[in-house]
Amino acid sequence: MSLRPNTLPPTVSADNPGATKRSLRHVVGWTAAVVAAGCTALAAYAAIYPERMPLAIGTIVEDITGANPQPVHLVLPPQQPLSAVAQLGRQIFFDTSLSASGKQSCASCHSPEHAYGPANNLEVQLGGPHMTDAGYRPPPSLTYLYRQAPFSIGPDQNDMDAAPVSLQQLAASAASVQRAVKTAGVAPAAPAMVPQGGLFWDGRASTLQDQAIGPMLNPVEMANTSVADVAHKLVGAKYLDQFKKLFGDSIANRPDLLVDEAMFAVGRYQLEDPSFHQFTSKYDYWLQGKARLTQAELHGMRLFNDPEKADCAACHLSKPTPDGLPPLFTDTQYEALGVPRNHNLAINKDPKFYDMGVCGPFRDDVKDLTQYCGMFLTPTLRNAATRHVFFHNGVYHDLKHVMDFYNLRNTNPDKIYPKDASGKVEKYDDLPAKYQANIDVADAPFDRKPGDKPAMTDDEIQDIIAFMNTLTDGYKPAGN
Structure with missing residues (x-):
């Protein structure tokens, strides 16, 4: 008797509490059958793992x-009114x-209606003086950055009186340390070895x-030629009186300070406006006991967290912090x-250019x-299901292809990478060979070898995607 049945009784819907109520007698009878059939297994389980019994019962x-x-x-x-x-x-x-x-503003590439990401499916956005120049990377979402720390290498310094350590010094001290393997749900030792924090993909x-x-x-984005150019535009803006x-009043005559304060104001808007960190996904409500997940979503969540399967949570942390902060679905590290x-x-x-x-x-x-x-920054997976391009180069356009990459990169590289004229697979073709030793081959599902069975089946991938859809903001729980 399995302690984790994968199906509901035929007349029960996890999304429909009314159906559950109407089927109460059926549920009670079905549950009794489960308990009766599983009592021997539960007794044996309790004898071996008594401390896990509450978890096992909770899972049922x-x-x-x-x-x-x-x-x-x-x-x-x-939640409070925005400051001036x-x-x-x-x-x-x-x-x-x-x-x-x-013709271009911050919101052009970071649309509020699209989780502060691009509103279209272009791999990179167009900009420049005439809106014809292609960008270099897909713009990341601006959501959930309110807890992002500055870029650093290694753990935080505890001695505030000590002289600051340069990035070069930190990297040198980490160079001889073996890279830590990440495990879903366990805080990794990796911060001692890899960069973390910061904004932009790098x-x-x-x-x-x-x-x-x-x-x-940026010449291929808003394309101002200098800080003075930005200041000149700000002086002519309709909100100059608000600056003053x-x-x-003297702010208008101090270009560098004017631009500094303008960018500070943009940062304050992103920190204060709730739309940048809503925490209104189905998963947030489920964490709080205010929503129910479907069987596919539950199964996907377990696979997402399972270090032997997808292991997504090793980098995309899925659990609240010990002090109750909701998960950001990123460890803010680089891979x-x-x-x-x-x-x-x-x-x-x-062909000689490499990002x-x-x-x-x-x-x-x-x-x-x-x-x-x-190495590139691990982005949040919150609202990932609303995006149209993925990774730093926009090579994939949907979550299925993203999951296939993780699943097949090592076991079936011929399905991921192109082949050269001789038919040889050009694995890791977007990084010079001398740096390919940096690529993660230790963490699941990348720990498999060519010819091994992939970590996930197609059905399991679909369930993981179903779970990732629960990370989209704007869910309305029943009764609200």
Whole structure:
């Protein structure tokens, strides 16, 4: 008798409490049969693992009803009116006049209606003076960054009086340490070895304020030629009087300070406005005991967390923190995954060009730390089901292809990578051979070898995707 039945009794719907109520007698009878048939197994299980009995019983309850048998109290961001600075930042965020084309704002690539990601399915966005220049990478979502730490390598320093340690020093001290294997649900030792924190795919911005100025000056995005160029546009903006009220009349005559305060305001808007961190997904409500998951979603969640199967939660942390903060579905660390080259990108038409993430080409402060070449920031999976392109180069357009990559990269690389003229599979074709040792081959499901059975079946992948759909904000639980 299995302690974790995968199906509900025929007349019970996990999504329909009314159906459950109407079928109460059926459920009671079915549950009694389960208990009667499983009592011997439960007794044996209790004799071996007495400390696990509450979990086993809770799992049965979860499987039957779809409810969380151990609801938690989540500590959510406060809901309060925006400060005057954040209100100013909101206007800047939506202002297309701050771009060289006059047609692009922050919201053009970070649409509120699309989880602050792109509103279209382009692999990279168009920008520049005439909105014809292709970008370099897909814009990540701006959601759930309110707890993002600055970029660093290694654990936080505890001695506040000690001299700051440079990234180069930290990387050098980590170079001889074996990389930690990540395990779903267990805090890894990896922070001692790998970069963490920061914004953009390569972590080159440490704060939301730093991040906001990047697109303003990028020649293929908003395409301002200098900070002075941005300041000139701000002086002509309709909200200049708000700047003066907040920072004094002289702000208009101090271009560098004007731009600094403008970008600070954008950062405050992202921190204060609840739409950037809603925590209104079905999974959030399930954690709190306010929603029920379907059998497919429950099964997908277990596979997502299972270190022998998908092992997604090793990097996309799925459990609340010990102090009740809701999970962000990222460990904010960096991984070299070896995704295939996207030959559709204009920047990749040059066969000698490689986007190597942390060690360049769009940041150069750690370019010599070659143990990090090919590493990119692990993004949140919240609202991932609403995205149209995935990974730093936009090579995949749906979650099924993303999951196939994880599942087949090592066992069936011929299904992931192209072949050369001789028919040889060009594995890891988007990273120079001398850096391919950085690619993760230790963590499941990447720990398998060519010819091994893949970690997941297609049906299991579909259930994992069903679970990832529960991470989309805007769910309305019954009774609300």
